[in-house]
Amino acid sequence: MKLTQISVFLENRKGRLYDVCSLLGKTGINIRALTIAETETFGVLRIVVDKSDLAIQTLRKNNFVANLTDVVAIEVGDKPGGLAEILKVFADNDVNVEYMYGFVEKFSDNALLVFRFEDTDNATKILADKGVKVVTRKEIEGL
Amino acid sequence: MIWKKEIECMQLAELKKLQTDYLKKLIPYIYNNCPVYKKKIDEAGIKPDQIKSIDDIKRLPFTTKIDMRDNYPYGLFSNKGKDVVEIHISSGTTGNPTLVGYTRYDVSLWSEVMARTICCAGGEPGDTIQIAYGYGLFTGGLGFHYGALELGMRIIPTSAGQTARQIKIMQDFKPKVIACTPSYVLYMAEEAKAMGIDPAKGNWKIGIFGAEPWSESMRKEIEQVWNMSATDVYGLSEIIGPGVAQECTHKEGLHIYSDVFYPEIIDPKTDQEVKEGESGELVITTLTKQAIPLIRYRTRDIVSIRYDKCKCGRTSPRISKIKGRTDDMIIVRGINVFPSQIEHVLLGIKGTQPHYQIIVDRKAHQLDEVEVLVEVEEKIFSDEVKKLNELSQKIKKEIEAALSIGVKVTLVEPKTIQRSEGKAKRIIDKRII
Structure with missing residues (x-):
């Protein structure tokens, strides 16, 4: 999403x-x-x-x-190695990140990060395949 | 020293007779050899034999920069055959460049007026001259070269640039005369100081500076820092190059060589001659040139003129320093810049709009700097900084290729460029000159 x-x-x-x-x-x-x-x-x-x-x-x-x-917001475990874990998925699957930044607030115990990919469609597909939870528009609007 | 005393100190009545003789030969020569001019003269309803005195020049049509451009390359030439031994080409504004050509006679004329120029400034045969105007398609370097050769000087043809080497040469050969743009000589002074050299400790007598506007305060600064007398030279390639007019040691106006370059000062709105001493556009007829003689060429430079005899003994009339332009051209480091050139570049880059502004600045002791502000439109805007940087680099490269000078390009928000009466102000000239 x-x-x-x-x-x-x-x-x-x-x-x-x-x-x-x-x-x-x-x-x-x-x-x-x-x-x-x-x-x-x-x-x-x-x-x-x-x-x-x-x-x-x-x-x-x-x-x-x-x-x-188009960007993708991803929940990342707020613990040592949390970001590395998700970046490994990108690295292993040749997904290029143009830039990324953090959300002002959290909506669970996890950190929330915004990713701008070189190829967003491909990145979202891989994220879905790998079962990585992405944040929906509705969730953002309801924050 | 006065190089051509019999001409430069001639009584005005005699001078008028000489100008009349030249004009009576010139008009039939152009009429019979240049179809473009023949048409212009016919359209003005003039027959060449109706030109009986220099005062009849007012009946002749003007020639403009647009005529030069539209008739590129050889349309305005009266002799374009193998007698033409040299050509110079200046960069075009939006379309064609400007071409000028010289026969052997024209080169000898150029040599003579440049010898007069250097003498008028205070140079003498046997003096060593460092010529730091650009050699090449720009007429500055070669014009001075021919004049110095005619005069019998020792020439160091350094051309412009390679400043450290210029300064080393000054140290080793102690020239008495330097010729370059006024901003370059100040820049060289700073570089010399940075190298631990005092510019004032030379053997300098005079400097001959031109090709860009400069002021009395710059003159004082140059004279003080270099311990030399700084003089102003005027010229334009359409007429001959440098060597149209030059200040003598009294510095009360620039003596124009009116025996060969006939000056008129007109009101650019009414095209009528203004009174002596009033400011107007300088219009020049080249009375004796062969390859591309021009009739009443509109220089677009605003000056005034005086006809009284000078303290130096010369009777040749004196024009003031350039007071302005009738168009939006600016001169940066000796190069003519028109806003339309930048507009042309922007229109050629996909997605950009010709919303721009040119800021020219001259920081103390530095060369002129040009900054071009370009408004960012949605079509070219990207969330990625690298794409915006690529765009600004592309604009920079293309403008530099069009203008032949380095520029800084800054992307700005839309509608930030000041607009007055709905028309954008294209040039902000912050130079104190």
Whole structure:
């Protein structure tokens, strides 16, 4: 089950991250997971939210450059070697991870991580074959 | 020293007679040898024999950069046969480049006006000159070379670049004259200091600087740091290259060689001549050139002109330093840059929109820097930073190939580029010149 991530282009300017977050806040959108990739002059904010359709509409209406990307959220055992265990599945099956980051909150005893794969369809298939639990959209919305 | 005293100090009435003689020969020559000009002159309703005095020049049609481009390569040539011994090509704005050519006579004319130029600045036969203008398709290096040869100087043809080597040569050969862009000479001073060398401790007499705009404060700085007299040279390849006008040691305007490059100053809106001393667009007719003589060429440079005799003894009229441009061209490190070139590149890259802004800056003692801001559109935006970096590298490479200068490309959010009256401001020139 794939989730929708929203990516937003941000210039390295004072207050830009605040602008995005306050806009989403005012619209009643809750950020579930977040990461920023930064370069010298710009950054890309990546977020998973509870209402992604509303979020992207709102961002675009306010002149932000934003797009949608398919990602997968996986529960990982919150213990030493927990992440390594899941990464071994990817390594053994030639699944390439572009980037990953953690959720703000947990919804069980496990840690919750967002993965962006090079080939998302193939990755979800392998995860299903291997019986790895992925988090559904409904679960995210209900967090 | 005045190289061609009988011309440079000629009474204005005599000069006018000489200009008239030249123009009366020039117009039939062009009319009979260049079909493009024949058509232009016919369309203006002029017969070549109606041109009886230099004052009749006002009746003739203008020539523009667009004419040069549209008639590339040889359309505006009056002699494109085997008498043409040298050609120079400058990079094009959006389409064709600009081609100019020289017959043997044209090269000798160039040599002569450049010898006048170097003398006017204060150079003399026997002086050693380091020519650090680029040699090659750019007319700067070779123009100075021909003039210095004509004058009988010792030439060190370093061309531009390889700064450490330039400085070593200065140490070993102690030249009296240097010719290069003003920003490069300041850059070299910084490099020399970094190498532990005091630039002022040379044998310098004068510097001849041009090919880009510069100010009185830059002049003071150059004179102080190099312990030399810094003078301004004006020229453009369409007319001949460097050697159209040059400051004398009094530095009260640039003496224009009006016996061969006839100047008019016009209001670019009305095309009418402005009063003496008023600013307007400089228009030049090359009175004696053979390969590609130009009639009333619109330089797009804004200057004023004065006709009074100079303290140096020369009567040749003096133009001011360039006060501006009638178009949006900027000059960066001696290279002409038009925003349209960047627009053209962006339109050629899939997904990019021609929403851009050019920022030109000159930090203290540094060469001019160009930053191009490009607005990121949804079509090209990616959640992956590496893809965005690849895009910005691609834009950078293509702009650099089009402009022939290094640029920095910065991706910005849409609608961040300042728009005034609905029209985007394409150039921000932060250089203090």
